[in-house]
Amino acid sequence: MSTLRGMCTIAYWAEDVAAAVDWYAGFLDAEPYFRRDNPDGTPAYVEFRIGDHQAELGICDSRYAPPGTTGKPSGAVTYWAVDDLEGAVERAVAMGAEPYQPIVARGDLGFRTASVADPFGNVLGLMANPHYMEVVEGRRS
Template sequence: MIEGLRTVVYPVTDIAAATAWYQAVLGRAPYFNEPFYVGFEVGGFELGLIPDGTPGPDGATAYWGTADINAETDRIVGLGGTLHSPPTDVGGGISVASIKDPYGNQFGLIFNPHFDKAKVR
């Protein structure tokens, strides 16, 4: 079952420069800062940066929360989605997956045990 929006990830070409820019835009430091991923907590949601992928208007992926990423991936693929990236542990107990919808859009799923619904405002 989809629980709600959790994360939007933006691909960037220079993660250090993008981290500094988003830190200025958001007025806060990232809570997670590694060469492969930078995460900012914003109003209970996450804005993430990745150093791979292609920046541009089609580059961001919204990740929808789920308590069972494997079952939800299977369910959505069964409804006609195409597996783009299987459920993958990205560290800290967090797993992500992505599915292409029947129209070619990327639909992201995330299991994040650290997500605090009480922070959503």
């Protein structure tokens, strides 16, 4: 049995959760399905389900972030599979994200990655991943 079964939820931090939710709703062309509010009625946590496996992308109020969280792009990068890497990077940047890492070929088998820093300080990894597409297509047939 594998220790890691698959990515299920990724949490991004934001001081302005409502603005982050609006940004991600526009970028993902999807609406969140879950919301939990702070006592003052502002959103504390909002979650989207996206992609082939309905992975969860959560936007969390940064006041609940672990100690030492800086609010600046850093740490691990989760790469989301995309059909059009260049288009996804261009769309994110056009919506206010900052380039973080340019498109880089990872060998000669078609794997390519890039990342942007969203307007809230989170690193959003984007990837053209032939293996991911093979797995998804294999499950459909």
